[in-house]
């Protein structure tokens with residue numbers, strides 16, 4: 571499996587099954603996509619701002635929903651494996667991605683996608699999968715990594731600005747790469763980020779001067 575990041579803005583995600591798993595997937599995807607959840611019953615959980623449709627479709631009904639909604643991704647999260655298989659088949663026939671909540675490891679359909687545990691800080695995101703072997707481990711690692719990437723979003727913004735600034739200066743691509751690498755590796759810049767943007771920026775300029783010399787202000 572190869573992880574990719576998919577932009578779901580302006581796309582629809584269709585979820586079958588309103589249990590705790592369907593709710594978790596709906597919340598996650600509703601951060602970005604339009605989400606429709608079809609299920610005869612809904613768990614007492616948050617579904618983000620997903621549209622909830624109370625219905626228990628059969629295989630034919632599932633095909634109808636896929637045709638009407640035109641989803642980019644279909645999530646099969648019912649407790650009925652045959653219905654989940656029908657949802658996966660309908661998605662595939664319509665060229666949509668498939669995520670089955672009831673399959674992992676060697677059971678997983680070869681062309682399906684897995685939803686990883688994710689940690690985000692600004693534009694930085696880390697996705698963790700165990701290849702379906704242990705979702706509980708993926709969640710545990712996510713909780714540990716949360717602390718590691720604190721301030722990474724601010725570091726990404728700072729170095730994006732520095733890259734643009736450095737591009738206007740008379741320096742080679744290699745010098746620029748070394749300067750930006752020195753900034754992201756500098757404990758004093760990370761420490762500066764915790765004390766505010768201007769402090770970090772000053773520290774970064776100092777690191778760049780030490781790396782490539784000359785005035786970088």
Ligand SMILES: C[C@@]1(CC(=O)O)C2=NC(=C\c3[nH]c(c(CCC(=O)O)c3CC(=O)O)Cc3[nH]c(c(CC(=O)O)c3CCC(=O)O)/C=C3\N/C(=C\2)[C@@H](CCC(=O)O)[C@]3(C)CC(=O)O)/[C@H]1CCC(=O)O
Nearest residue numbers: 671672673674684685686687699700701702705706708709
């Ligand atoms: C990461 C996360 C994202 C999300 O779903 O949002 C996610 N599962 C999470 C939690 C979690 N899931 C389960 C437990 C109980 C402990 C355990 O069993 O480990 C816990 C932990 C908990 O709840 O504490 C049970 C479980 N999960 C699957 C099955 C079916 C099976 O194994 O066949 C069963 C057994 C059902 C049963 O038989 O009882 C299947 C999948 N779950 C996946 C993702 C995909 C593989 C990810 C990977 O590669 O690691 C995959 C394959 C499909 C998919 O859903 O995409 C989310 C953490 C979110 C977070 O907090 O960060």
Ligand SMILES: NC(=O)c1ccc[n+]([C@@H]2O[C@H](COP(=O)([O-])OP(=O)(O)OC[C@H]3O[C@@H](n4cnc5c(N)ncnc54)[C@H](O)[C@@H]3O)[C@@H](O)[C@H]2O)c1
Nearest residue numbers: 587588589590591592608609611626627647648649671672
């Ligand atoms: N991916 C994961 O992290 C994870 C975790 C636990 C369980 N699971 C698997 O995912 C499945 C769902 O987990 P859950 O805890 O939400 O189960 P659940 O049994 O609480 O919920 C299943 C939902 O599917 C609905 N449903 C039943 N028939 C339907 C139909 N024809 N169309 C649409 N919806 C229908 C039910 O009304 C219910 O809301 C489990 O059966 C299990 O195999 C996955």
